[in-house]
Amino acid sequence: MTLRLLLSGAAMLAAVAGAHAAAPGAPRGFTVEDMVNMERVGSPLLSPDASKLVYTVRSTDLAKNGSNTQLWLLDLRAAKPVPQRLTQAAASSTDPEWSPNGDAIYFLSARSGSSQVWRLPLAGGEAAKVTDLPLDVDNFRLSPQGDRLALSLAVFRDCPDLGCTKARLDARAAKGKTSGVVYDRLFVRHWDSWADGRNAVLYSAPIDASGKVTAPPVSLSGMLDGDVPSKPFGDHDEYRFSPDGANIVFAARIAGQSEAWSTNFDVYQVPAAGGAPRNLTADNPAWDSKPTYSPDGRTLAWLAMARPGFEADRFELVLMDVASGKRRKLAPQWDRSVADFRWTPDGKTILATADDVGQHRLFALDAASGKVTPVSGKGYVSAFDVQRDTVVLAQANLASAAQLFKLKLGGDTEHATQLTKLNEAALADVRFGQYEQFSFTGADGATVYGHVMKPWNAAPGAKYPIAFLVHGGPQGSFGNSWSYRWNPQVYAGAGYATVFIDFHGSTGYGQAFTDSISGDWGGKPLQDLKLGLDAAVKKFPWLDRERSCALGASYGGYMMNWIEGNWSDGFRCIVNHDGVFDTRGMAYSTEEIWFTEWENGGSYYNVPQKHEQFNPVHHVKNWKTPMLVVQGDLDFRIPTTQGLGTFTALQRQGIPSKLLMFPDENHWVLKPANSVLWHHTVIDWLDTYTKAKP
Numbered sequence: 295m296t297l298r299l300l301l302s303g304a305a306m307l308a309a310v311a312g313a314h315a316a317a318p319g320a321p322r323g324f325t326v327e328d329m330v331n332m333e334r335v336g337s338p339l340l341s342p343d344a345s346k347l348v349y350t351v352r353s354t355d356l357a358k359n360g361s362n363t364q365l366w367l368l369d370l371r372a373a374k375p376v377p378q379r380l381t382q383a384a385a386s387s388t389d390p391e392w393s394p395n396g397d398a399i400y401f402l403s404a405r406s407g408s409s410q411v412w413r414l415p416l417a418g419g420e421a422a423k424v425t426d427l428p429l430d431v432d433n434f435r436l437s438p439q440g441d442r443l444a445l446s447l448a449v450f451r452d453c454p455d456l457g458c459t460k461a462r463l464d465a466r467a468a469k470g471k472t473s474g475v476v477y478d479r480l481f482v483r484h485w486d487s488w489a490d491g492r493n494a495v496l497y498s499a500p501i502d503a504s505g506k507v508t509a510p511p512v513s514l515s516g517m518l519d520g521d522v523p524s525k526p527f528g529d530h531d532e533y534r535f536s537p538d539g540a541n542i543v544f545a546a547r548i549a550g551q552s553e554a555w556s557t558n559f560d561v562y563q564v565p566a567a568g569g570a571p572r573n574l575t576a577d578n579p580a581w582d583s584k585p586t587y588s589p590d591g592r593t594l595a596w597l598a599m600a601r602p603g604f605e606a607d608r609f610e611l612v613l614m615d616v617a618s619g620k621r622r623k624l625a626p627q628w629d630r631s632v633a634d635f636r637w638t639p640d641g642k643t644i645l646a647t648a649d650d651v652g653q654h655r656l657f658a659l660d661a662a663s664g665k666v667t668p669v670s671g672k673g674y675v676s677a678f679d680v681q682r683d684t685v686v687l688a689q690a691n692l693a694s695a696a697q698l699f700k701l702k703l704g705g706d707t708e709h710a711t712q713l714t715k716l717n718e719a720a721l722a723d724v725r726f727g728q729y730e731q732f733s734f735t736g737a738d739g740a741t742v743y744g745h746v747m748k749p750w751n752a753a754p755g756a757k758y759p760i761a762f763l764v765h766g767g768p769q770g771s772f773g774n775s776w777s778y779r780w781n782p783q784v785y786a787g788a789g790y791a792t793v794f795i796d797f798h799g800s801t802g803y804g805q806a807f808t809d810s811i812s813g814d815w816g817g818k819p820l821q822d823l824k825l826g827l828d829a830a831v832k833k834f835p836w837l838d839r840e841r842s843c844a845l846g847a848s849y850g851g852y853m854m855n856w857i858e859g860n861w862s863d864g865f866r867c868i869v870n871h872d873g874v875f876d877t878r879g880m881a882y883s884t885e886e887i888w889f890t891e892w893e894n895g896g897s898y899y900n901v902p903q904k905h906e907q908f909n910p911v912h913h914v915k916n917w918k919t920p921m922l923v924v925q926g927d928l929d930f931r932i933p934t935t936q937g938l939g940t941f942t943a944l945q946r947q948g949i950p951s952k953l954l955m956f957p958d959e960n961h962w963v964l965k966p967a968n969s970v971l972w973h974h975t976v977i978d979w980l981d982t983y984t985k986a987k988p
Contacts, residue, residue: 321725323750323787326973328724329778330354330966333716335696336363337389338688340681341396345371346416347686348380348390348399349698351716359967363388365401365414368713370684370700375713380414381421387412389433389530394440398505400424402431411443413505424505428460432494433523433530437539442566443499443507444514444533444542446523448492451516459492480554484885485526486928486960494521496533496544498566512568520546524559531634535566536587542566543574543585543594555887557603561585561596574614580607584634588641592616593661595624595644597632603888604812606769608805611635611644611659625664629804630657636680637661638703645685647675649802652731652743652773656687669701674775686713690776692747693726693783725750727786731774734829737798737818740807744795744826745773746834747782751789758791759841759984762827762865766848768799768815769808779962779969780847788977790984791837793830797822812893815849816856816908823853824861841984845976847871847924848932848961852910855940858921859913867983869976871924872932872961875939877909878902883933914943920950922979924972926959952979 334352341347347370352363365380365387381387385405392399398415405412406423409430414421425431427447434445449459481489497511515522522544523532533544543563549556561582562571574594575582581599588595594614599607608631611624624644633654635646644659656669656678670689676696678687683703690696698713729747736742749758763780765772772780772794782792796803798818799811811819831839844865846854851873857864874880881890881898891897894905906912921944925937937953944951954975956968963972 319723321751322723323789324721324724324726324783325787326784326970327356328721328787329781329784330356330969331720332695332778334778335688335698335714335716336677338677338679338686338698339390339392340679340684340686341392342394342681343396344681344684345369346396347375347698347700347713348392349714350388350390354966356966356970359965361966362386365390365399367416368698370713377714383421391434391436393436393505394438400434400436400505402434404430411445422505424501425499425507427511428456435530435533435535437535437566438537439539441501442535442539443501444530444535444566445497445499445511446494446530446533447497447511449495449516450491451493451495451519456511479551480887481885483930485930487526493519494523494525494528496522496542498542498568500567514542514564514566514568515544515546515562515571518546518548518562518571519550520548520553522546531584534586537589537591540566543587543596544571545583545585545596554885555603555891557581557599557605557888559583561594581605581609582612583609586635586637587616588637588661589639590641593641595635595637597635603892605886605889605892606767606801606808607631608808609633611646613661624661625659625666628659628664628666631801631805631808634678636678638680639682643703645669645678645680647678649771649773651802652745652771652796653802654771654773654775672774674773691774692729692745692776695776724787726783727792728752729774729782730834732830732833734826736825737821740798742795742797742822742826743803744793744830745782746830746837747786747792748836749789749791750783750786752791752836757836757838758789759838759980760827760843761785761790761792761980762823762842762844763792763794764823764844764846764850764853765794765796765800766846766850767801768811768819768849768852769801771796771801773802784973785977785980788980790980791834793827793837795823795826797826813895813904814908815852815893816860819853820856820860823857824864841866843867843869843980843984845869845871846873848873851932854921855910856908856913858919859910859916862916862918865919867979868919868921869924869979870921870937870940872926872929872937873940874910874932875936875943876911877905878911879935879939880932881905883935885930911939911943914947917943917947917949920979920983922952922954922976924954924963924976925956926961926963927955927957928960931961 337350339348347368350363354361363386367378367380368375383405387401387403389402390399411424412421413424429447432446453459496515499507499511545559547559559581560573560575564571579602583597585596597609598612601607614621630648633647654674656675658667673689673691676688685701688696699710701710727747727750733743785792831837851870854868854870898905923941941953
């Protein structure tokens with residue numbers, strides 16, 4: 295089967311646009327207000343017969359500083375499918391699931407006051423509540439037969455029923471003046487939340503033909519000391535029914551006291567009606583996730599890493615014969631890390647996404663031979679689904695937020711059909727910055743890739759100030775994708791050229807390249823950034839090297855501190871968002887300890903010299919570049935003391951500096967009004983130093 299998807303630049307550019315604007319006016323650049331007000335498409339799901347597509351659209355009300363998500367439907371049998379809004383309630387509707395015969399859609403909504411499962415018949419009528427539980431349903435799945443729900447709830451594991459958890463939470467809320475909490479293990483806090491003693495527990499409950507729950511939910515994972523799905527970002531992709539509905543497979547980390555420094559997730563199987571979970575991957579001490587049965591139920595596939603404690607190890611596809619238990623790796627020679635995957639209905643192919651040289655592409659893997667064939671070309675595939683001979687995907691690029699496209703499985707996909715044109719009216723007068731990928735010889739003679747983007751109104755012969763963007767992770771990629779937080783088009787709209795490099799440690803270039811940053815945070819990556827910026831300036835004469843500022847968050851923020859002390863004459867200004875200032879403090883205050891221990895070759899008390907080798911705090915005396923520091927007070931990944939330490943070091947030495955604190959944001963700035971403030975503050979900082987004389 296040969297598949298190739300080439301989405302034309304014109305089609306993708308036409309896809310970027312909004313729903314609320316008037317007729318287009320004079321051409322203009324893209325702004326942060328444009329970005330936060332954009333409608334966002336997600337969760338595409340084909341009906342069982344592939345005739346219809348349900349998906350979500352998230353809209354933002356900047357005046358109310360909030361967002362709302364609703365369900366939409368496309369009839370793919372129509373010559374020109376017209377989007378139809380399915381849900382109208384004030385509360386959001388999310389996580390759609392089709393009934394087995396395609397006559398109804400199940401979804402999550404808090405329209406009744408708490409998050410519950412609802413059922414919407416497509417023949418007409420109002421949505422009906424499926425669950426009426428005393429606790430919120432966080433996520434769910436419907437069995438292939440439509441007779442059972444699997445759902446995840448946050449409960450106290452020692453409680454005999456859901457009412458006990460509700461009563462305990464109510465008692466805590468009414469306990470009066472005391473606020474102290476005693477902990478005897480990590481995690482004390484995770485991402486942006488303090489531990490309260492509850493776990494995410496997987497339950498199942500039978501439902502009748504009308505979609506009503508007919509018996510109290512039965513715990514499937516409550517006997518295990520772990521979360522299903524995992525915290526903080528796990529969802530229903532971490533558990534699935536078998537095709538006959540008899541069993542459920544799920545991923546969980548059962549690590550007890552060592553949870554904060556363990557990545558040992560395992561795949562479990564449990565009878566859907568209740569029983570004892572069975573560990574299927576006890577022999578692998580590393581990460582196993584996203585178990586999924588083949589359509590005939592004979593094969594179980596999942597993602598597996600090989601190295602314990604390494605969150606950025608390569609995720610490979612493992613296939614297990616259910617009857618014999620025999621396992622094999624699929625496409626072991628394919629040096630890419632799988633992000634998500636789906637079986638095709640005939641069970642002969644697995645569709646999978648992975649980072650690939652600055653793109654995030656969809657691939658087809660032959661389930662027998664392991665042959666890998668690209669399906670998508672340039673861009674970022676953020677979601678996809680397959681039914682019968684139809685594939686739908688959400689794809690974005692650096693000039694377009696995600697839009698939905700349809701293509702035939704195994705057919706001629708040179709021109710995929712675009713299904714949505716969200717934001718087209720709102721952005722009709724916006725001109726986006728043109729962008730280009732380039733490569734250069736980086737550290738150790740390796741070929742390294744990056745991107746450049748022109749300002750929206752670039753003129754021949756002109757030079758433009760540079761916003762030099764450094765990605766976080768550090769095992770990540772700043773490639774051909776659309777971001778609602780670090781979007782080069784916002785800088786292009788403000789008159790800046792942007793340069794961003796996938797330095798050593800980035801993903802999509804082979805696992806050895808990703809591995810190369812561990813233990814070398816301030817080494818090869820800094821060389822790549824220097825060489826990459828030089829190469830870009832040499833290749834693209836519209837880049838004004840004399841007027842450049844560097845910006846980064848997380849590891850990118852760490853690199854801002856490292857640049858401040860080790861490339862102190864490199865830039866006119868720096869923007870550091872949630873960056874590591876002191877690696878010793880980081881080792882003892884971050885929540886996911888496995889990360890700092892892997893990156894530095896062990897715990898701080900065992901190998902302090904490795905943690906200190908690239909510690910920015912030791913180079914503070916070299917600092918001189920003006921810096922804007924940004925910190926979220928709910929960031930428990932890189933805690934507030936790191937940002938305060940950076941700002942203190944700057945202020946104490948009289949270096950021009952500002953601190954932008956967000957008491958209500960975590961590692962990311964997510965609230966619409968805060969995002970607007972962030973961008974205006976950052977661009978004002980750049981303007982101050984790039985538009986002034988040296």
